[in-house]
Amino acid sequence: MIPATFDYAAPASLEEAFSLLEQHGDEAKILAGGHSLIPMMKLRFASPEFLIDINNIPGLAHIKEEDGYLKIGALAREADLEHSELIRSKYPIFMDATKLIADPQVRNMGTVGGNIAHGDAANDHPAVMMALRAEVVISSAEGQRTVPIDEFFYGFYMTAVQPNEILTEIRIPVPGAGTGNAYHKMERKVGDYATAGVAVQLTLDGDGVCTYAGIGLTNVNPVPLRAARSEEVLVGHKLDEERIELAGQYASEDCNPSTDLRGDEEYKRAMVKVLTKRMINKAIERAKS
């Protein structure tokens, strides 16, 4: 399979990329890792007339803490997360997630930014970013704007990124003391999309009272979903078995999975409940250690 004909440029600066976007409008697509875009182009589900390869633009591949945020640049690969000492030591949720994203070769190319910008609720990072309450930095010739992750996903393959804009960075508030997080997805085999996936981040104070809860769900809703009622039932309380059970129950009620080859709706709701409880318990364990 070979993509339809297109033209290509690899600008050396964001300014050049913006002017190419200006010129080609919504006929242009941004190429970062390309591991969602190129398969779609090979299948002719997508046939952009122009590809703007941003890989030659310096200053977009960082993973660093700065000004109270973990900042992930648009060109940071999944493999860069896996091998980052900062991520290994402080952000176990990304170690959980990257291991389950596709396979090592794909992770050598695929970017975290692309995983989000693709706008697919089946991808894993959207739920993780919801649990961590990330912000997405979107840049254009006019400047920069920051969009909270809750306002980023508009619909299937549709996000807040406009045709003249580029996702340039993801910012995650550095978690305070007593924070733990975890992610797991059920997959039928390596590289499959999630049957269901759940990301959880919790902060516990000295008395074990939950002061922060973030819960994101993968592939059980048309857009990535925050399990808001589950978060509410946890915050302000000590997390006993009953509350965790309720959080799992609410998540399974509030999602909207569709029946497909990975399972029917009822099964997926049941899996959301189980995974939510497990990830809460894992996050508590990590918060305490």
Place this chain on the structure above:
Amino acid sequence: MKKQITISVNGEKHTLEVEPRELLVHVIREKLRLTGTHIGCDTTSCGACTVLLNGKSIKSCTVLAIQADGKEVSTVEGLATAEGLHPLQEGFKENHGLHCGFCTPGMLMRAVELLEHNDNPTEEEIRWGIAGNLCRCTGYNNIVKAIQYASAKMRGEETPSTEPEFV
């Protein structure tokens, strides 16, 4: 709309005219006639087309040739040297790490990077490490052993003398 690219393949520089839509695997196989790199699924699943791009294993059916402009590509043809087989090739030979051989070039190139990151991987790490490469013959056990063999040899240790499994 052809563009000129320069790629170094197994240390040799090539300047080529490519259409932007040409896939790296097609250029490797059809323009450079290096047919050790295989096309299996053509959908980023099977890993038969795995090569190294600037030292990182990638699936060349899902990378445009133009993306490799100015970069170094390593294929299975570059593994053996005048001194003989690469330890991984030797490991696959000694441990019956292949049957039909179709997946082998991809397995080898993936394992090269795996051992570069981790010179003494556990069995579990090897199995996760080759999760993007499918083999329909061996049941993977002998592939794992082949990689363990190479890892021992590359560390300068005695190579494990376990009998290969026939399943």
